[in-house]
Amino acid sequence: MTREQLPSTNRGWSSGMLATEDWWAVWIGLAIFAASLASLGGADLVGWMARPRPWEWTDLTRAFAWSKLFAPAGAGYASWHPLAAFAATYAIFTALFAFGARSLRLGVRRFVKGFTVLFVVTWAAWIAGNELHLTMVDAAVDGRNRYSDAALSWGLQLGEGAPYLLALIAGLAIGNFAKEFAAKHLGEAARPEWYIKTAIVFLGVNLGAQTMEASGFAGELILTGAAATFVAYLFFWPIVYTAARRMFGFKRDVAAVLASGISVCGASAAIATAGAIRAKPIIPVTVSMVVVIFAMLELIVLPGAYTAFAPDQPIVNGAALGMTVKTDGADAAAGALLDELMIARNLQLTGQQWQDGWILSASLLTKIWIDVFIGVWAFVLAIVWIRKVEKRGGAVRIGPMEIWFRFPKFVLGYFLAWGVFFAIATSWPALAPTLDAGTAVVQSPMRTMLFMLTFVAMGAMTDFSKLKGMGKIALLYGLALVVVIAPIAYAVAYLFHRGLTPPLVTP
């Protein structure tokens, strides 16, 4: 029996703690967060992280310097050569993820090779995306127009969304025009869910900082996110299930798996539902392939569309995205892109700059609540299926531990990071500024880099040609998305969040 074929069954509450991406996202995320907390004792253990800088190409070609492109993020590391910071960033993140990959029984050499390619593409997109002609917005902020200051003759004015778009384009180019290379060299490391879940643990630190700044707003986002759960499970699911059965003639098990994949939380829900009703694994495999491709289409279309059509409804757009886009990776990536595009657009239109992260939080908190309940939903569905559909209640029994096995563990890391930040800041208010400054590297460049890595990895594993032959399933997905999910999600988000805007950046 090879390493890949070794049984990996969930037997007890601690199963998989060292053997699943989900748990390793928690360990890596919390380990880096813990290192950043050393700042409370005066030590900066994370300032080695490299951070891209805004640059302009004529200026760079006139007098090239690495320091114009990126620099160490921590003030204590300012004397480091930029390439030393880049090397440290590569070495430390590669080591952390390779260590995790070893526990996941992946081929470590192949993982490191693939990770290295993704890392280089990520950084190339990140650096290129910080060129001023792509990012700079023509607007006066606090009486100063940096677009005019830079004397730009033209600009796309995409704000910080530009690097994300470049990362997405680069990933999709690899996934669709270099398929053999992607399959042979990147398969082991193209794990967008692992990277995004680690980034989401970092976002817990952001949520802590946001809660300190506007606790009422953060609380409202959390509560309304919980309300969205009912929409996904009690509105979307029955509608899509009924459509799959009545309009498309799918069998019960296929319809149930499709309904979960399309309306709840994507591939994760499709697998959980298929397991709950004990469907043949080929069903969730097929549905998941379609979900991943449609999630990419949603990621490409929705952030730009929402920004264009409703530039004054940032939180509505974020929450609607959270209910509409499936898979954690695509939802968080779409939320991050929407966050940056909306901030840039609002700056163009009003000259006011919203704080970043709030629109992303609106999207993510909505999605996280939906994720949390997938275990409960699958458990209920399993009982209904055994008793009412298969009518085998006396012969087959499902244990409540199934809820825990299906619980998304990265959520624990997210809320733990938030809770620790919030507890320290509220228990020792004098330490709050040091805490915020010390964890700033985790909140911004580290989190952004993992988002960028997610964009590239998602693109690299998305092959649009796989939609061929998926006829009825793809048609149902498209119809459900356009006719049911997107409109209802937007209406519900509008009901809860209309008029809400993020706090403004203070000078």
Added chain:
Amino acid sequence: MSARELVLSFERERWRAYGDGVDIAHRHLRGLETLIEERLASEAPVDVHLKFNMAALPRWLHQYQNHYCNYTLHVPVRSGRP
């Protein structure tokens, strides 16, 4: 009541249950459960805990959900006995 534990898998279009001296397969899960009942039924009822082996799912899917299903199959006493 005694208890047994088997690993459940899906390979080459067939459900498979193995471990504890048992290795049987069937195209349908219901058919596999009937085979398990025939194989493990004894003088006393038996609870058979089936734990799904995630290695049966493609590796790329594990990042989305790392659990498929576990369940308990209640095997009654062998027919013809009290």
